[in-house]
Amino acid sequence: MTAVPRKRADARRNEQTLLDAAAAAFVTSGVDAPVRDIAFRAGVGVGTIYRHFPTRADLIVAVYRHQVEACAEAGPALLTDSATPHEALARWIDLFVDFLITKHGLPEALRSGDATFETLHAYFLDRLVPVCDTLLAAATTAGQVIPGVGAYQLLRAVGNLCIGAGSDDRYDPRRMAALLVAGLAQ
Amino acid sequence: MTAVPRKRADARRNEQTLLDAAAAAFVTSGVDAPVRDIAFRAGVGVGTIYRHFPTRADLIVAVYRHQVEACAEAGPALLTDSATPHEALARWIDLFVDFLITKHGLPEALRSGDATFETLHAYFLDRLVPVCDTLLAAATTAGQVIPGVGAYQLLRAVGNLCIGAGSDDRYDPRRMAALLVAGLAQ
DNA sequence: TGGTAAACGGAACATGGTTCCGTATGTTGG
DNA sequence: CCAACATACGGAACCATGTTCCGTTTACCA
Numbered sequence: 001m002t003a004v005p006r007k008r009a010d011a012r013r014n015e016q017t018l019l020d021a022a023a024a025a026f027v028t029s030g031v032d033a034p035v036r037d038i039a040f041r042a043g044v045g046v047g048t049i050y051r052h053f054p055t056r057a058d059l060i061v062a063v064y065r066h067q068v069e070a071c072a073e074a075g076p077a078l079l080t081d082s083a084t085p086h087e088a089l090a091r092w093i094d095l096f097v098d099f100l101i102t103k104h105g106l107p108e109a110l111r112s113g114d115a116t117f118e119t120l121h122a123y124f125l126d127r128l129v130p131v132c133d134t135l136l137a138a139a140t141t142a143g144q145v146i147p148g149v150g151a152y153q154l155l156r157a158v159g160n161l162c163i164g165a166g167s168d169d170r171y172d173p174r175r176m177a178a179l180l181v182a183g184l185a186q
Numbered sequence: 187m188t189a190v191p192r193k194r195a196d197a198r199r200n201e202q203t204l205l206d207a208a209a210a211a212f213v214t215s216g217v218d219a220p221v222r223d224i225a226f227r228a229g230v231g232v233g234t235i236y237r238h239f240p241t242r243a244d245l246i247v248a249v250y251r252h253q254v255e256a257c258a259e260a261g262p263a264l265l266t267d268s269a270t271p272h273e274a275l276a277r278w279i280d281l282f283v284d285f286l287i288t289k290h291g292l293p294e295a296l297r298s299g300d301a302t303f304e305t306l307h308a309y310f311l312d313r314l315v316p317v318c319d320t321l322l323a324a325a326t327t328a329g330q331v332i333p334g335v336g337a338y339q340l341l342r343a344v345g346n347l348c349i350g351a352g353s354d355d356r357y358d359p360r361r362m363a364a365l366l367v368a369g370l371a372q
Numbered sequence: 373t374g375g376t377a378a379a380c381g382g383a384a385c386a387t388g389g390t391t392c393c394g395t396a397t398g399t400t401g402g
Numbered sequence: 403c404c405a406a407c408a409t410a411c412g413g414a415a416c417c418a419t420g421t422t423c424c425g426t427t428t429a430c431c432a
Binding site for chain 1: 387388389390391392393397398399
């Protein structure tokens with residue numbers, strides 16, 4: 001029915017080239033790397049970027065999809081492996097923080113409010129809120145965490161704490177996130 | 187010696203006009219309000235803005251100076267009025283949060299890393315870190331707060347938590363900041 | 373009241389995102 | 403193998419915004 005007629009070879013090639021170029025640019029310039037830079041690295045015109053990835057968010061999602069999936073999938077495993085649900089939650093938050101602080105500008109983008117990043121925001125939420133909710137619910141049921149703080153709010157707070165990470169060694173987002181999770185335990 | 191020859195009347199008038207225009211623009215468009223908008227509101231050219239306030243940070247500092255001073259001065263008073271040092275700290279952080287969340291885009295600017303906002307960042311730090319340090323030290327001495335978290339780091343974390351406040355009623359920065367302070371108590 | 377330095381306005385420039393269309397090229401039916 | 407067509411490409415052009423610069427205006431003072 002929906003027989004997608006397979007993309008042209010050069011298109012597929014360019015898409016991969018662009019993903020690589022973008023990943024490289026993100027490492028050096030953050031996820032705000034100028035479109036022209038990414039196009040130049042990939043050896044294509046800017047039009048090609050917009051054709052493959054209509055918004056910057058689509059490009060970012062494509063670049064980090066694997067890692068987000070890995071983080072999401074680690075949730076249930078941690079719940080099994082950890083001594084307590086609260087510990088599982090703490091360890092998972094740590095994973096999330098580790099992912100974020102290695103992506104220059106990503107936490108900022110997630111929180112920019114800019115319509116450009118709507119897709120990005122939505123993807124993270126769709127994928128990670130349910131996982132966090134599971135861990136949070138388990139910890140709450142076990143009486144290890146106060147009720148009334150939703151997974152969304154917790155993830156957002158942690159995301160915020162990661163903004164600007166790495167630019168200043170007097171600030172340790174991992175520590176601050178851990179403090180927040182500790183505060184949940186009361 | 188340094189007989190500053192008093193500014194021209196029109197210059198003084200414009201400076202005040204600009205402060206008012208900027209304050210109004212900041213309310214509706216956040217501290218990122220386009221320079222041209224502010225100039226238009228004030229009925230002056232953009233050159234005039236840059237002459238009075240060489241960087242955007244200078245303008246923001248000028249607009250909010252009174253409120254920052256008020257927050258800084260409230261610190262010692264809270265220490266006297268509160269039942270415990272930890273409570274004083276919690277209440278002061280609350281004040282700080284209240285200030286930040288009513289200024290669209292200010293927390294973002296403070297953390298943007300953009301060199302433009304260096305002055306702004308420095309001003310907040312100069313004025314508020316010592317106050318926070320006093321409160322934190324009192325609470326630590328009283329054994330109500332774990333050692334090892336500096337005033338700078340705490341302020342920065344709280345500032346981060348305030349980013350994007352008001353754009354989403356599922357997120358309550360005041361609550362998250364309180365949780366962080368609770369986490370400090372262990 | 374004239375001269376001068378301060379202050380002004382806004383055009384011009386720089387940067388970065390986004391759109392659009394003429395051109396080039398893979399693909400496929402003959 | 404070739405032609406014709408749809409797909410994809412490149413990059414010039416456009417828009418928004420910050421920033422600079424300089425010719426013109428204006429407040430001040432002698």
